Amino acid sequence: MIGRIAGTLVEKQPPRIMIDVGGIGYELEVPMSTIYALPEINQPIRLHVHQGVRDEVPVLYGFAEASERSMFRALIKVNGVGPRLALTILSGISADALRQCIEQRDITTLTRLPGIGKRTAERLTLELADLGKQIGATTASGSADSAPMTTAASPMAEAEAALVALGYRPAEAQKLLSGLSGEHSEELIRSALQKAVRQ
Numbered sequence: 001m002i003g004r005i006a007g008t009l010v011e012k013q014p015p016r017i018m019i020d021v022g023g024i025g026y027e028l029e030v031p032m033s034t035i036y037a038l039p040e041i042n043q044p045i046r047l048h049v050h051q052g053v054r055d056e057v058p059v060l061y062g063f064a065e066a067s068e069r070s071m072f073r074a075l076i077k078v079n080g081v082g083p084r085l086a087l088t089i090l091s092g093i094s095a096d097a098l099r100q101c102i103e104q105r106d107i108t109t110l111t112r113l114p115g116i117g118k119r120t121a122e123r124l125t126l127e128l129a130d131l132g133k134q135i136g137a138t139t140a141s142g143s144a145d146s147a148p149m150t151t152a153a154s155p156m157a158e159a160e161a162a163l164v165a166l167g168y169r170p171a172e173a174q175k176l177l178s179g180l181s182g183e184h185s186e187e188l189i190r191s192a193l194q195k196a197v198r199q
Contacts, residue, residue: 004049159192
């Protein structure tokens with residue numbers, strides 16, 4: 001099982017990235033919190049990895065922090081929460097804030113996250129009640145050194161595509177991006193997710 005990967009970041013298309021390791025390109029799905037912390041394209045990178053299987057095909061999930069991976073692993077053990085929803089949750093709220101919501105049974109904040117209804121939020125607070133004992137606090141925040149995408153699409157189009165990949169309907173993604181501006185898609189995605197949690 002792969003637990004860590006180190007190589008060169010060669011592609012960044014949220015929520016997926018590619019890392020070149022000795023000439024082999026490994027695709028990983030990552031939460032937006034990890035996207036914010038990535039170096040520039042063609043720079044060295046090291047991520048913590050969870051290896052899963054989807055439709056009988058191996059899938060790699062990457063995380064900037066070990067505690068974030070631990071949170072992901074705790075989330076996918078909850079009934080009704082799969083890897084994609086777990087990534088979406090970690091994209092909309094930090095691991096520290098999520099742990100606090102669970103410990104304080106803050107259903108209101110949890111239900112603001114895409115894909116989280118009241119029942120799922122209640123399950124999270126019940127099944128992960130001892131989360132604080134299992135997972136340490138996250139120590140790193142997003143980096144301001146994120147590089148622009150390498151594709152030709154506009155930052156707004158890339159941000160909308162990333163939000164849809166994270167579980168938002170196209171109309172919801174457009175609404176969240178409405179009125180926002182930024183030179184890079186990562187800025188737009190971060191602002192849109194913050195806007196979603198505040199609503």
